[in-house]
Every structure is written in C-alpha cells, then in structure tokens.
Amino acid sequence: MFTFTFQLFSLLLLSTTATAQPYKATEIFLLNCGSSSSAITSGRRWDGDENSKFVPSNIATTSFSSQPSVQHPSVNLIPYATARIFNSFSFTYMFPVSQGPKFLRLYFYPATYSGLKANESFFSVSSNGFSLFSNFNAFLTTSFLSQSGHNVFSFVKEYIIYVKDTQILNVTFTPSPNSFAFINGIEIVSMPEKLYFKNIKIRFVGTHLGPVIDEYTSLENMYRLNVGGAQISGNGDTGMYRSWDSDESYLFHSLMMGMTPLSHIPITYTTNTPDYTAPKLIYQTQRSMGNHSDQYIRTWRLPVDSGFWYMLRLHFCNLIPQYTLKGQMIFKLFINNETAEDEADVFFWTPGTGYPVFKDYGVFMNDIDGHGSKRDLWLSMLPNDQSQEYRDAYLNGLEVFKLNMTGNLSSPNPNSSFTTPPEKPTSPIKLKKKTAPYVVIIGGVGGGIVWFSVLVLMVFWWRSGAVDKSWWGRTSTESNPTKLPSDRCRCFTLKQLKLATDEFNENFVIGNGGFGKVYKGYIDNAKTIVAIKRLNQSSSQGFS
C-alpha cells in the first residue's frame, strides 16, 4: 500500500497518539537504511543499519550508504534522509522473528544518490520466497501516485509475510543487470494471528471458489481507507502502525455528501470484531447516502494490478440514531459490478448501534491485456428495494489486499510496457543512459495538461455572488472571468473538478452559455456548492 502524509491532519494525529493501544506488538524493527546511528521520530526509535545485526557481514563491500542530493521539504528526514544502495550484488537483511504473520513495510524515496538517478534504478525484492517486486522502478511509482493531484515524493509499501518455523524474515534486494537498488527504511511489526489469517471467511464475488488465506499466502496492502473520515497515521492505529487514508480521492461519484460528522456514540468491540481490528475513529465516521439515494449509486474506484486475487475487508458500524432495528435499512453491495451482498443489513450482523463488524470479499482481477497493467476495482452500494423504512447504505472503512499468485506479488511498473531497464552494460556507478521510455510517459502526462488548459475551467463560489446572470448569459462582457479579484480565485486540478461534477455528467448541467456549459459541482466534501464552467473548444468567447 502507498502511504503519504498530509500535514493537514497533524492536529488530529496529536489527539490520537495518546489513545491506548489494544494490541501491544511483541516484535518491532525499525531500520533506518544507510544510517549509522539511531534517531527518534513520532515517538518511535529507528536504528541505523550500518552496524546492525540484521545485515550480512560483507555489508561494506556489497552496498554503500548515501544521501539524496536534494531532500524535498515535504519528505520526512527519517528514514528518507539516508539510503542503502546496492549497485551490483544481491543483499539480504535477515530478521529473527517468531512464527506467525508479520507486517513488512518498505520505505522508498526515489531521488539521486551519489549521482545515481532513481529514474534509472531497476531492481527486484523478495521476502521468504515471495517475489515482491521484479524490475521495479520506484520513480515510476511516485509519478503514478502524483497523477491523483497531490505530488508524491516518497511512499511506503506494506506486505504481510507469514513466517514459518524457520523464524527468519528475509528481505533480499537484487539490482537488475546494469542498474542499482536502494532502500530508505524497513519496518517489521508483529500482529495478532487472527487479524487477517485465521477464521477468515471470504465471500467470493463472480466465482464460487477462490484461494484460502493461510500460512502459505502473502499479502500486499493496496488500500486502507477511513471512509468518510480523515487520514489516521500509524500512531493512531491499534498498535500495528497501519495508516488509514481518507477515501476522498477514490470516490467515483461526485456526490461527496454523506460524511457523517464524527459520532460520539461509544464503539463496543466484540469477540468477532476485537478492539485491534481497526481504530475507533474508523467506526466513528462513515459515508452514508442520507435516505434520498434513489438518484445515485455510491461508488469507489480503486486502481489495482490485474492478474491477481484481491481480498476486500469492509468495515461497518451503525451510527445513525434513526436506524435501530433489523429490516429497516437494507442495501446491496457490488464488487466489479457483480453482486457481493443483495440484502446487507448491519443489524443482522451486529447487536446494534455502535457495534463494529467487518466482512471479507474476494475477487479476481482478470488480466485483460496480458500485461498485468492497472485496472479499476469497483465497489458500489445502493439501497435494496425491500428496505422497509430507509433508502440508505453506508460504509465506515475499507481495506484492499492483493494475494500472491504462485509465490509472486510483483506487477509491472505503471505504464511499464514503455519501460525497460538499461540494456548496454555500463559501470554500475555510472548510469548515464538516456533511453526513450520516460519521454512517452511524460508525453502522456503532458497530454493531460494540454487537455486541462483547453478546458479552461473557472470555478466560482456559488453563493459568493460572483455568479451573476451574465456568467452564462450570451453577452458576458463585464464578467470577464480573467479579471475576477484574485481573492475569489482558487486553483483546482482537473481530477478535483471531474470528481465534483461526476466526470462532467450531463445531469449536473445548470446552464449553457456562450462559451460552454456550466455544471453544478460539490467540493470540500460537499460542504461547498460551486458552478463550474467548461470552455467549449468551438467557442470564440472568453479567452482568446
């Protein structure tokens, strides 16, 4: 899974770090790779790997420490201010741990290290026989993550590896031929055996049978979302340092409403949903449809790698005071447009309001183009017609895991059909190849920018009075949008505007003017209604 921190929520984090942790990890390793000393950040101690007992004795000849040539201000110093570089040999970290499932988190900051450019780094990573990455390029991953609007410079990948009676967790880095590998940080945290492995009942969607999750299975976390709520950092988790992102970037339908305000209903954990399952904050916020949901289906769109099985864990908890009985509020769940639940009723699954519950679903993502490229995993919910009193549906949290296929979790780099590792042998230190692949990608991104500028989207505060009659009238001479006072201007990405208007859905059109259609849109979690004007390319009005 990818984790990136938004400063915005730091206040929230402060308030959650103090909460008692229902799970006390018996094993925690935090390795600051490329460093020779220990450091504390967010209350956690990271040890340098230089003199660590987890590295091979020939560390000095098979790797070296380096620092990024430039440290981006948004990137945390620990563990990202140093890296260990492997420029020709395989390198294995060995952690002695007890038997059982462990979180393995790998921290990457693709930058330039000792003149080695991250965009030219390709490598493989394996752990206890599972291939986690093959020919991986971390720079392409940050480019991919940055497409969603936020610039992402560093990221964390999270795996769950089941350690057997060998009681060793190995992590091996192998540079691709004529390339180099790097790693900034490694984290290992134990977990309750039953959290994801034992007593897991998976309902498969689209097939009758699917793989079991047992000690031969390894998982990769793709998403962990606090639906309808804010990001929760690792310190706010139930003791396993899982981080939970806001679901906002993954909502397909524009209608962002349904954010239940943080509820103060007490959360009561049960034997089926023990207190380590997810933090209370996950269950205290949700996204509902608000008893007027005939018009739309709530959908999340989650890009995943094709050719793998996925396990989705959906977290529910009733918070809505009007709902008190079975049969009042029944909803349907669809995964990839196939029925996962026809008559979901949280009151059938729980003793009542404030009791959390989770349900696990399995689905296979077909590799349609044969390249294992990214595909959207869809999750939708809508009211069941049999719902006796309320036409509603809600979700509190969502986790998505990729399951290994034949010992493999690795997928091609995003858009990797255009990328290949350097071909000509060069000295491991001097990688100076300038190959075409990246140009294609930059071209793809650039195309988006061109489209964006062609649209020339202008957003005004709907209620601020900036929207006057001439705004979509035929003669808009006075209201020339380029001359608006700058304090009324705010910049939006194309993605935000598409989200606000349901991909410029025709149902959202509220006006049609000389230079294009005007859409109603919802921003800031539907707290603000805006009018969005989309430039018609054939129009000669407006910008010239």
Ligand SMILES: *[C@@H]1O[C@H](CO)[C@@H](O)[C@H](O)[C@H]1NC(C)=O
């Ligand atoms: C860990 O790696 C070492 C060295 O490569 C190897 O001898 C050992 O078998 C590995 N153990 C596991 C559990 O993969």
Ligand SMILES: *[C@@H]1O[C@H](CO)[C@@H](O)[C@H](O)[C@H]1NC(C)=O
């Ligand atoms: C929910 O909607 C139904 C049908 O429109 C209506 O009868 C009912 O009163 C509504 N309930 C609430 C709590 O608004």
Ligand SMILES: *[C@@H]1O[C@H](CO)[C@@H](O)[C@H](O)[C@H]1NC(C)=O
């Ligand atoms: C599911 O439905 C959406 C919207 O109708 C569509 O765009 C998408 O391709 C469908 N997905 C699958 C996997 O069929």
Ligand SMILES: *[C@@H]1O[C@H](CO)[C@@H](O)[C@H](O)[C@H]1NC(C)=O
């Ligand atoms: C996952 O890997 C294990 C060990 O290699 C293997 O036994 C299992 O079949 C794999 N799972 C799938 C779904 O291929």
Ligand SMILES: *[C@@H]1O[C@H](CO)[C@@H](O)[C@H](O)[C@H]1NC(C)=O
């Ligand atoms: C894992 O899968 C990827 C692509 O799906 C493939 O390129 C790679 O060779 C596989 N690795 C192993 C060890 O099977």
Ligand SMILES: *[C@@H]1O[C@H](CO)[C@@H](O)[C@H](O)[C@H]1NC(C)=O
């Ligand atoms: C990598 O990025 C540098 C700029 O930081 C650029 O000069 C170089 O051409 C890039 N390499 C490739 C293979 O695109």
Ligand SMILES: *[C@@H]1O[C@H](CO)[C@@H](O)[C@H](O)[C@H]1NC(C)=O
């Ligand atoms: C892949 O490239 C296409 C254009 O070639 C672009 O539209 C798309 O966003 C890219 N996707 C990723 C995952 O980089």
